[in-house]
Amino acid sequence: MAGISHAGIAGCQDLETRLASRPQQVRQPPVQREQPINNVVGFLDAIKRWQLARQGFSSGRKRRVYSENPAIQALEESFTVKFALYATFAMASVVLILKADDYGSAEESLRRAVFGLVLALAAVVMLHATRQAPCRRNSRITLVLGGNLAHLLIVSLILRLTQSTDSPEVLRYLLVPFALAPMLHGVLLGRVVGTFSAICVSLISSLLVPPQDMLGFLTISLVSGLSAVLLTGTVRKRGQLLRAGILTGVVSLIIANLWGRLDLVSCFGSGTMDHLKVFCLGSAAALGTAVFVALFISGLLPVFEELFQLTTDISWLELSDLNHTLLRQMQLEAPGTFHHSLVVASLAEAAAEKIGANALMCRVCAYFHDVGKLKKPAYFIENQQDGAENPHDALTPTMSALIIIAHLKDGVDIAVKHKLNPRIINVIQEHHGDSLVHYFYRRAQEQKKTNLDKVDRGLENPEDLPHVDEKNFRYPGQLPSTRESGIIALADMIESASRSLRKPTLAKIRTMIEELVRSKMTDGQLDDCPLTLRELTVVKDSFAATLRSMLHARIDYPREDDRGPPTPKRSELQRPRPSEGEINSKHLPPQAAASPA
Numbered sequence: 001m002a003g004i005s006h007a008g009i010a011g012c013q014d015l016e017t018r019l020a021s022r023p024q025q026v027r028q029p030p031v032q033r034e035q036p037i038n039n040v041v042g043f044l045d046a047i048k049r050w051q052l053a054r055q056g057f058s059s060g061r062k063r064r065v066y067s068e069n070p071a072i073q074a075l076e077e078s079f080t081v082k083f084a085l086y087a088t089f090a091m092a093s094v095v096l097i098l099k100a101d102d103y104g105s106a107e108e109s110l111r112r113a114v115f116g117l118v119l120a121l122a123a124v125v126m127l128h129a130t131r132q133a134p135c136r137r138n139s140r141i142t143l144v145l146g147g148n149l150a151h152l153l154i155v156s157l158i159l160r161l162t163q164s165t166d167s168p169e170v171l172r173y174l175l176v177p178f179a180l181a182p183m184l185h186g187v188l189l190g191r192v193v194g195t196f197s198a199i200c201v202s203l204i205s206s207l208l209v210p211p212q213d214m215l216g217f218l219t220i221s222l223v224s225g226l227s228a229v230l231l232t233g234t235v236r237k238r239g240q241l242l243r244a245g246i247l248t249g250v251v252s253l254i255i256a257n258l259w260g261r262l263d264l265v266s267c268f269g270s271g272t273m274d275h276l277k278v279f280c281l282g283s284a285a286a287l288g289t290a291v292f293v294a295l296f297i298s299g300l301l302p303v304f305e306e307l308f309q310l311t312t313d314i315s316w317l318e319l320s321d322l323n324h325t326l327l328r329q330m331q332l333e334a335p336g337t338f339h340h341s342l343v344v345a346s347l348a349e350a351a352a353e354k355i356g357a358n359a360l361m362c363r364v365c366a367y368f369h370d371v372g373k374l375k376k377p378a379y380f381i382e383n384q385q386d387g388a389e390n391p392h393d394a395l396t397p398t399m400s401a402l403i404i405i406a407h408l409k410d411g412v413d414i415a416v417k418h419k420l421n422p423r424i425i426n427v428i429q430e431h432h433g434d435s436l437v438h439y440f441y442r443r444a445q446e447q448k449k450t451n452l453d454k455v456d457r458g459l460e461n462p463e464d465l466p467h468v469d470e471k472n473f474r475y476p477g478q479l480p481s482t483r484e485s486g487i488i489a490l491a492d493m494i495e496s497a498s499r500s501l502r503k504p505t506l507a508k509i510r511t512m513i514e515e516l517v518r519s520k521m522t523d524g525q526l527d528d529c530p531l532t533l534r535e536l537t538v539v540k541d542s543f544a545a546t547l548r549s550m551l552h553a554r555i556d557y558p559r560e561d562d563r564g565p566p567t568p569k570r571s572e573l574q575r576p577r578p579s580e581g582e583i584n585s586k587h588l589p590p591q592a593a594a595s596p597a
């Protein structure tokens, strides 16, 4: 239970007892082979596959797998690279300050450079100390520090240009793209990193202007940067980015007016035309720069996403198009799985929104989570017609489990082939964790019991009995490692179980969700998931509300004359606390195991 916070665990002693008493499942860490050994094993595998193909036992093809290049992974985690990035940023900031126009004595320049170095070092220390996920990988640190450095360089160039060409005084600061780094980082890495960039570039760039303008420049840069971050925090369409750019320009204008750079009041006094001309020039510069920054970021967003392996909400929204080739194929060849995926997407998106996780990512990943079922759709119960022959009837439970489990690897294979987003591939790999295919495991045990009876009666040879090993009935996937992945895993299981609910009521739905989530936790499937207990409670409430609205037509409302027992209290409806016996007997998902969705 490493990833589950125990805050507010009151009333969960039964869960703790079960966790303590459950046999500790030994999870083998992924085998780390050396590269040469990997090559040898791969070569031997290829020979074995070729031999099997020749004998007609194999198609000779190999499933595609998804894994990060070890060299890139090493670079991403290298502390030396990280340190070099920090040092480059600090030194480059100092050089920019020293190269700025001499606004005073050499002593003043040196004082500014030292102050700039302190600010740059404080920024890298903050970046290093932060526990924000976007700042752990070296590529993301390159994006943050590189973006800030580019911002400072552009500010320095514009200041030099406006000073050297004797441009109107009003243009000197209003041509500066205050929103560049904050908006870029806000869209790509989130509000926290965007705010960090806004503060960092505002403080350091204020050392590039004359002392009398320092405070005003700092104010306009900080307010414009923070406004850009605030306005782009929930951007889902490119048009919204442009609107955010225009609003940021307006904010810059207001601050410039308050600071005295622009004087709107003078436009209504003597010399109206001259003042109006200056005001229009300044407004055009501020608005034009802000709009240009928004368009520049919007245009280069796909490049940044590809380069730094990031996915913004804008891209998630584009990926949520149901006309994707795979989704259309699923609609035609596996309609049951397609419907299941849509319901899981709705459940997961609503729950993710409630706890502040990436709701759009949840929706898209849920659409594709069972894409592996496209290889053998008829073997999954949701695609079987009523009364039609069940292909599992002709198979042993072990073989059936193998086919069911294979939809994970088939999913990764299809996803890699269609170049789906790596985060979707992660969800495909993680949505079942290493859980058990209960239905076929139970069937195998029942068959074994029957065969043992036959052995006792001398009808069967004990050596001929098939060996039933639990690990053959477990998914080989990884445990959910993100909040989004955990939510999808839970939504997946709950959607499958909800199909068998007869006469669903709100209380029944809540009890079912409570029991299923508890069984998932007891099995250790959420051990690597950063969801807290508080978030899990919110997620469960959200699932219940969404399912209730989805099953509305099926919900059986008691008639006046049917009302037997008194109406339960509102608190009882919200927090059903079933007994231990009820948890194990009623809603553990036999149908979910039979059709591991």
Ligand SMILES: [Fe+2]
Pocket: 340, 344, 369, 370, 492, 596, 597
């Ligand atoms: Fe599923």
Ligand SMILES: [Fe+2]
Pocket: 369, 370, 407, 431, 432, 596, 597
């Ligand atoms: Fe699945």
